[in-house]
Amino acid sequence: xxxxxxxxxxxxxxxxxxxxxxxxxxxxxxxxxxxxxxxxxxxxxxxxxxxxxxxxxxxxxxxxxxxxxxxxxxxxxxxxxxxxxxxxxxxxxxxxxxxxxxxxxxxxxxxxxxxxxxxxxxxxxxxxxxxxxxxxxxxxxxxxxxxxxxxxxxxxxxxxxxxxxxxxxxxxxxxxxxxxxxxxxxxxxxxxxxxxxxxxxxxxxxxxxxxxxxxxxxxxxxxxxxxxxxxxxxxxxxxxxxxxxxxxxxxxxxxxxxxxxxxxx
Numbered sequence: 001x002x003x004x005x006x007x008x009x010x011x012x013x014x015x016x017x018x019x020x021x022x023x024x025x026x027x028x029x030x031x032x033x034x035x036x037x038x039x040x041x042x043x044x045x046x047x048x049x050x051x052x053x054x055x056x057x058x059x060x061x062x063x064x065x066x067x068x069x070x071x072x073x074x075x076x077x078x079x080x081x082x083x084x085x086x087x088x089x090x091x092x093x094x095x096x097x098x099x100x101x102x103x104x105x106x107x108x109x110x111x112x113x114x115x116x117x118x119x120x121x122x123x124x125x126x127x128x129x130x131x132x133x134x135x136x137x138x139x140x141x142x143x144x145x146x147x148x149x150x151x152x153x154x155x156x157x158x159x160x161x162x163x164x165x166x167x168x169x170x171x172x173x174x175x176x177x178x179x180x181x182x183x184x185x186x187x188x189x190x191x192x193x194x195x196x197x198x199x200x201x202x203x204x205x206x207x208x209x210x211x212x213x214x215x216x217x218x219x220x221x222x223x224x225x226x227x228x229x230x231x232x233x234x235x236x237x238x239x240x241x242x243x244x245x246x247x248x249x250x251x252x253x254x255x256x257x258x259x260x261x262x263x264x265x
Contacts, residue, residue, distance in 0.1 A: 010037040012061075013044050019201045020053040020104075024121075027062025033117045034070040038095050045098055054209050055201040056102065058125055059109040059194060065134065066118025071255060074143075078248045085239035092117065092238070093149045093231050100124045100153060100227075101220045105204050105212055109197035110134045111190070115172065120150040123157060123183045126216075129197050130175040131190040136183060137172035144250025144260065146241045148234035152227065158182050 012023045022044050024031035031037075048056050060066055080088065099106065099121065106125035113135045114122035122128055122136065130136075138154070140147040147154075147167050154163045162181045166173070178184040188196045204212070241247050245265045253260035 008040045018054045020048040021057045024060040030064035030067035031060045032070040056106045057197045064112040065110045065114040068116030068118045074251050085242045089235040089238040107197045109193045128184045129186050130184045131193045134175045135172050136178045139170045141170040143254045144246035148238040152230040
């Protein structure tokens with residue numbers, strides 16, 4: 001029996017048996033990450049954790065999966081104080097880490113572009129199923145930003161050479177290249193993304209729920225102390241870069257749709 005949860009503005013949450021499906025639902029904004037979305041994602045994940053679900057599917061409504069930070073939020077960030085920047089970076093880090101360390105098995109059904117923070121959400125799930133039309137990339141350096149928080153996770157997933165390539169070039173890659181790097185498990189036709197995620201969920205549900213929980217708990221213990229240390233450093237760097245001229249110029253030029261004029265300060 002499937003039923004929806006009506007209380008969210010930026011996402012929808014539906015249950016079908018022991019599978020919860022969380023859909024980012026700002027299609028007119030390419031499901032960009034706003035402050036409201038971060039907050040609602042936390043609430044939704046908490047709700048799913050308390051439910052009788054054993055598997056969570058994360059997907060996006062519309063042509064994009066998630067295009068990264070919301071432009072209005074980016075504009076706002078250029079005016080933030082140091083304290084606000086640190087608190088904001090901390091919230092972002094907490095969102096990614098909550099997904100990465102989520103106790104239930106997670107499947108990202110990537111229906112379209114997953115960029116910057118959106119690439120983080122797509123690839124931090126246990127399984128990533130991508131449409132042939134999906135695109136992945138950490139585009140932060142193009143606008144004078146640093147992909148600080150996602151970098152620690154990316155290093156673990158794809159190794160140093162691939163991570164440096166993606167983070168320093170800011171280039172966008174297709175689903176097959178992402179699969180070759182180990183960011184994506186399977187690439188399927190667009191109409192098969194959600195059905196394939198559902199099929200995988202059914203396969204997982206045949207396993208012992210206690211074993212799945214215990215295995216995820218074990219995986220979390222391996223990385224916990226190192227992530228504490230790395231994320232603290234990343235949050236500081238994320239907050240620091242926001243005070244630079246290049247960040248302000250990067251955001252402004254991006255919003256004004258013109259090439260940036262970098263000063264290196």
